Amino acid sequence: EVHLVESGGGLVKPGGSLRLSCAASGFTFSSYTMNWLRQVPGKGLEWVSSTTGSSSYIYYGDSMKGRFTISRDNAKSSLYLQMNSLRVEDTAIYYCARDPRVGATVTRGSFDSWGQGTLVTVSS
Amino acid sequence: QSALTQPASVSGSPGQSITISCTGTSNDIGYYNFVSWYQQHPGKAPKLMIYDVNNRPSGISNRFSGSKSGNTASLTISGLQAEDEADYYCNSYTATNTVVFGGGTRLTVL
Numbered sequence: 001e002v003h004l005v006e007s008g009g010g011l012v013k014p015g016g017s018l019r020l021s022c023a024a025s026g027f028t029f030s031s032y033t034m035n036w037l038r039q040v041p042g043k044g045l046e047w048v049s050s051t052t053g054s055s056s057y058i059y060y061g062d063s064m065k066g067r068f069t070i071s072r073d074n075a076k077s078s079l080y081l082q083m084n085s086l087r088v089e090d091t092a093i094y095y096c097a098r099d100p101r102v103g104a105t106v107t108r109g110s111f112d113s114w115g116q117g118t119l120v121t122v123s124s
Numbered sequence: 125q126s127a128l129t130q131p132a133s134v135s136g137s138p139g140q141s142i143t144i145s146c147t148g149t150s151n152d153i154g155y156y157n158f159v160s161w162y163q164q165h166p167g168k169a170p171k172l173m174i175y176d177v178n179n180r181p182s183g184i185s186n187r188f189s190g191s192k193s194g195n196t197a198s199l200t201i202s203g204l205q206a207e208d209e210a211d212y213y214c215n216s217y218t219a220t221n222t223v224v225f226g227g228g229t230r231l232t233v234l
Contacts, residue, residue, distance in 0.1 A: 045170065045213050045225045045228070047223040047225065059222055106221050108160075108223075109158055109216060110176065111172060112172050114170060114171075115169065116169060
């Protein structure tokens with residue numbers, strides 16, 4: 001069974017940094033494109049970033065470019081999101097999610113497995 | 125990239141059918157057959173219900189179906205059940221290799 005567990009969320013001041021982690025199990029992690037998405041509590045979903053299995057192709061949403069960095073460690077079956085220059089509007093629940101297509105070079109929006117999310121609060 | 129447009133809410137009675145629309149542009153829904161739909165119950169992670177416009181993942185009821193015409197995609201739920209009450213989100217792949225979501229639709233089963 002696919003299992004994704006996010007961690008690393010918390011309270012951070014505007015302009016600060018935070019690193020999120022996602023531990024994966026139950027599948028061959030290196031074969032799948034992985035994604036970060038976020039959701040302001042009570043609001044809609046927003047795609048943040050994706051990285052292919054070999055990290056050859058990485059993409060970001062417009063509001064994250066230059067501030068967020070996605071990475072992965074296939075040996076540890078782990079996905080990461082380094083978030084710098086955080087803003088109040090980055091406050092959200094952050095989810096990691098798997099693209100179900102083996103060997104995909106770009107995510108096409110179908111995410112078949114999600115973690116439970118980790119809450120990031122940016123506030124002074 | 126602007127968000128896709130969904131109605132804020134829809135409602136229906138048990139046994140009825142409802143349709144949720146999702147409108148984008150010629151740079152996303154109108155160009156690619158990569159539209160997905162998600163169901164989200166309060167406090168839970170989203171669940172994939174439809175992918176690539178009209179495909180159901182294994183285990184998803186055939187009461188859920190998807191379609192697309194031009195720049196608008198639709199999710200139809202037939203034979204409404206109480207457990208269908210949830211928020212529904214559409215998304216689409218875009219011309220810039222990104223993914224854009226709709227604002228979400230709250231489905232109320234009367």
